[in-house]
Amino acid sequence: MVLVCAMFPGMLHIRDLQIRPATVLAPMAGVTDTLFRRVIRGLGGCGLLMTEFTSSEGITRSAAKTLRYLYFQEDEHPITAQLFGANPKVMADAARLVEDLGYDAVDINLGCPAKKVVKCGGSGLLRDLPLLAEIFRTVRAAVRIPLTIKLRAGWDEKSIVAVEVAKMAEDIGVEGVAVHPRTRQQGYSGPADWTIIAAVKQAVKIPVIGNGDVNSPEDADRMFQETGCDAVMVGRAAATNPWIFRQMQQYAAAGTYDTPAEDDRRRLLSGYYKQINAANLPDAIGKMKQFACWFTHGVGSGSELRRIVHAARTPSEVVEKVEAFFEDRTAATANPGPNGIAGNAGRSTWIGRLTA
Secondary structure, three states, X not given: OOOOOOOOOOOEEEOOEEEOOOEEEOOOOOOOOHHHHHHHHHHOOOOEEEOOOEEHHHHXXXXXXXXXXXXXXXXXXXXXXXXXXXXXXXXXXHHHHHHHHOOOEEEXXXXXXXXXXXXXXXXXXXXXXXXXXXXXXXXXXXXXXXXXXXXXXEOOOOOEOHHHHHHHHHHHOOOEEEEEEEEOOOOOOOOOOHHHHHHHHHHOOOOEEEEOOOOOHHHHHHHHHHHOOOEEEEOHHHHHOOOHHHHHHHHHHHOOOOOOOHHHHHHHHHHHHHHHHHHOOOOHHHHHHHHHHHHHHHOOOHHHHHHHHHHOOOHHHHHHHHHHHHHHHHHHHHOOOOOOOOOOOOOOOOOOOOOO
């Protein structure tokens, strides 16, 4: 018997912003640049994209390195820019720039646990609610586009403030809240306490997006059922399995989903690397190596592929070596050894599409 998961919401509205389906790519530093976001968009199933968190101070100083974090292309809509900072006026100025650039919404980061960020924003703001309220008011008054926040449960287990912050944000005019129910002290360790997401959902009327420990479509369905959240946000699992949003959509419709075969992985990995190489990014080789660490675990002889990528010295060398790696595997499959056993690259019921 096929179980259809009726609990998956098909759509989310944040004021007049329509998000279909109700799934969100989490902002991840060093990951969710325009190239990766377009990979996710091309594979389907993700309703809303978010940028890497971006320094409001850097934006307002017009620092070229910071501004490039806000580059996006038209096919990425709907898309939200996430900002961090602790100066209300600077945050408001940065939000105005985000609106002028054509983003569909602006989000305030209250979740990053990194030491260098908590000194000037991120989860550090959860220790200063009066300042946080001032930031909300100032940014809300500065822009017309929807304003959302992404927050952690609190600074530590003795100061769980997610419900209090969400209620305060709603009263000031914030229109959506994403909840990662770990504390700053936890970082990314230990289980995410989904009861905190449920508590926030019960406390406010604005949309609540659940985040944390969603590693499969089954996890997403369980989060919807256990918390009553309006949408699910996926972060690290999307970096290792970019197909997860499409799988969630399939699971919602039919209770089952496809698993990418090696040929799907080859197309995506090779295509992504070619785009990085063509973009001439200053950190291109680093991005390639980072992606190899996550993504190649689903590829046959993945450890060898990771070794090849990490040994390469230039982006073009990575592209060349990766192509050669897969060509060798294809040849080995087509020409079985003396025992008559050939490898199996596998076939999939669908092929992931990269948006050119």
